[in-house]
Amino acid sequence: MKITTNYLIVLLVIAVACSCGDSNQQQASSIVSASKNLPDANHVPLDIPGGPGSAEFIANCQTCHTARYVLMQPKLSRKAWEKSVDKMIHVYGAAIDSLTAIKIVDYLAAR
Ligand code: HEC
Structure with a gap:
């Protein structure tokens, strides 16, 4: 009796593992086909306001x-843009000198 129960449990575990594998595969392929329908982010028209900086x-x-990723942020204070640009430089390694960084912060705070 005990052996039969163990045997059934093993079968059940195998069955569950197999069906999970299948659905993961299905999910992955539907994600790929959905992303094929998305426009390339760099080709989505974006108005980058002109002006100093x-x-x-x-x-x-x-x-x-993308620039869109930056410009879609809500209006932020100068201090907040300073923090954000600083993070891009010091955390992510953006090669931007401090004078240019100030111009960009001014630009983003003014928009
Ligand atoms: C070296 C790569 C790199 C460059 C160059 C870069 N960024 Fe980023 N940025 C990232 C990464 C990675 C993220 C996403 C991770 C995150 O949100 O912390 C990000 C996210 C952001 C975000 C989303 C909010 C946030 O703070 O996470 C803003 C706003 C942003 N960047 C602004 C800028 C601005 C403005 C510039 C130009 C001064 C810039 N980025 C240049 C790497 C970069």
């Missing part, structure tokens, strides 16, 4: 992510 922003803030 816009050239510096365009040249330095699209290396690792």
